[in-house]
Each structure stands twice: as structure tokens, then as C-alpha cells.
Amino acid sequence: MREFRGKLRVILIDDNADHLRGVKELITLESSYDVVGATTSANIGISLIKKYHPDIVLMDINMPEKDGLQAIQEIERLGLGTRVIALSGYDDSDLIFRAMKLGAKGYILKTMASAQLIYAIDEVAAGKIYLPAALSSRFFEYFQNTFREEAVSTENLLTSLTAREEEVLDLLTQGNNYKGIAGKLFISETTVKTHVNNIFQKLQVNDRTQAVLYALNNGFANRRRAKLAV
Numbered sequence: 734m735r736e737f738r739g740k741l742r743v744i745l746i747d748d749n750a751d752h753l754r755g756v757k758e759l760i761t762l763e764s765s766y767d768v769v770g771a772t773t774s775a776n777i778g779i780s781l782i783k784k785y786h787p788d789i790v791l792m793d794i795n796m797p798e799k800d801g802l803q804a805i806q807e808i809e810r811l812g813l814g815t816r817v818i819a820l821s822g823y824d825d826s827d828l829i830f831r832a833m834k835l836g837a838k839g840y841i842l843k844t845m846a847s848a849q850l851i852y853a854i855d856e857v858a859a860g861k862i863y864l865p866a867a868l869s870s871r872f873f874e875y876f877q878n879t880f881r882e883e884a885v886s887t888e889n890l891l892t893s894l895t896a897r898e899e900e901v902l903d904l905l906t907q908g909n910n911y912k913g914i915a916g917k918l919f920i921s922e923t924t925v926k927t928h929v930n931n932i933f934q935k936l937q938v939n940d941r942t943q944a945v946l947y948a949l950n951n952g953f954a955n956r957r958r959a960k961l962a963v
Contacts, residue, residue: 741858742785745771746778746804747793747820752843756791759847766854775799779807786813789854792837794821794828802835809836816857824868839863891953893935901928903957906945 743766747753750773757771766789770781775796782790790808794801805817818839819832829840839857841850842865849865856863894902897918904914911929915922929941938944948954 740765740767741789742767742769742787743789743791743854744769744778744781744785744787745791746773746775746796746801747771747791748773748796749793749843756850759850760854763847764851764854775801775804779804782808782811782813782815787815789858790815790817791820791841791854792817794819794832795823802831805832805835805837818853818857818863826868829864829868833862840868841865842868890936891948891951891956894932898928898932898935899957901925902932902944902948902953905929905932905941906948906954 743760745753745756745760745768747756753771753773757768760766760768769785769787770778772778772781775792775798778790778792781787792801792804792808796804801819801821805819808815808817816838817836818841819829819837820841820843821828821832822843824842832840839853839862841853841863845853845865853863853865900918901914904917909917911922911925914925918925929944932944933939936944936947938947
């Protein structure tokens with residue numbers, strides 16, 4: 734976790750010039766934080782971040798020249814330890830989820846009271862995640878539903894394999910090459926390759942390594958053992 738020393742530096746990126754000025758004035762008057770940059774352009778904002786290495790960035794999500802979510806990704810890739818707080822006029826659960834998934838440490842609404850805005854920055858600066866109370870319950874409900882749907886999707890990919898494809902995948906996870914699999918299943922190497930290609934398509938992967946990792950990460954071995962034990 735990044736430690737903050739001295740005066741915390743903040744950069745503001747918001748395409749609404751009036752709102753940008755208001756937030757800058759608020760932070761300057763009601764906190765000890767140092768606003769080292771403020772811009773209505775995401776691209777200029779990225780340049781300012783590279784120059785000043787701020788501790789906190791307030792990043793507007795709805796930007797005209799570059800999507801705020803893309804900007805968050807770019808900031809994360811810089812590897813500077815900068816903590817991004819997504820700034821938006823929308824209390825959309827999907828938008829919150831996407832911003833947090835990309836690396837944002839907080840999400841605040843432009844309509845929030847000034848004291849709440851300063852508190853949000855304080856919380857993120859202290860290494861915490863911040864979501865307004867009005868949004869947190871809906872966000873976590875959306876979060877749970879999304880991962881439940883992803884789990885179902887993963888289950889469907891694995892269950893789409895035929896019995897023979899499961900046998901081939903099982904042997905791949907054990908480190909067998911095509912020749913070894915052909916010998917154990919009493920089929921030709923050409924047939925093994927056909928099964929493997931079908932596995933790639935069904936699991937949406939490109940090579941054996943990805944197929945094996947997918948199987949291991951999604952509990953294929955345990956599912957396989959349970960099925961054989963029945």
C-alpha cells in the first residue's frame with residue numbers, strides 16, 4: 734500500500750469547467766490537500782499525472798474525447814500508485830462496477846455535498862474504498878448477481894464438453910502430450926488433435942496451456958472426480 738507523506742497532491746479531471754472550478758475551490762478552502770492540476774481534458778490529465786505523480790485523481794467518467802473508464806485503465810498502467818476516485822453524475826450500478834473493476838478506489842456523485850466529497854478523498858487517501866451509503870447496497874447486490882452469472886457461464890462452458898473431450902482434457906491437465914493421450918485412449922493422434930481443437934473452441938481458449946489453466950481454475954478436476962465416483 735502506498736504511504737502518503739507531506740501534503741497530499743490531487744489532480745482533477747472533469748469536462749464540466751464550472752464543476753471543475755467549484756471542486757478545486759472546495760478542496761483548496763476546506764482541506765489541506767494540494768491541487769497540483771485541474772483540466773477538462775482526459776489526455777491532458779494523463780500528461781499531468783505523469784508529470785506530478787499525484788496521490789489522488791478525481792476522474793470524471795463521462796468525458797468527450799476519451800472515456801473516463803479508459804483513462805482509469807491508463808492511470809493504472811502507469812504504476813505510480815495513484816488512487817483514482819471516479820466522479821460521475823450517474824448512480825448506475827453497472828458503471829460503478831466497471832469503474833471499480835478497472836481500478837478505481839472510490840465512486841462519488843457530482844451532486845454530493847461538499848463535506849462528503851472531502852470525506853471521500855480522506856477515506857481513499859487512507860487506503861480505503863469509498864462508496865456513498867446510498868449506492869453501496871445496490872452496488873453489492875449488482876456485484877453478487879454479476880459474479881453469480883459469471884459462475885453459471887463458466888459452468889456452462891465446462892459442461893458443454895463431451896465425455897471423450899472431458900477425458901482428453903483430464904489427461905492434458907495431468908501433463909500428457911498428444912501421443913500419450915492417444916496411447917491411453919487407444920485413438921490416433923489426429924483424433925486427439927481434433928478433440929483438443931474442439932475443447933479450445935468450447936472453452937474459448939487458444940492453446941493447451943490456457944485450456945489446462947482454465948480447467949484448473951474452474952474446478953474441473955474436482956468435478957471430474959465427483960462424476961466418476963457416481
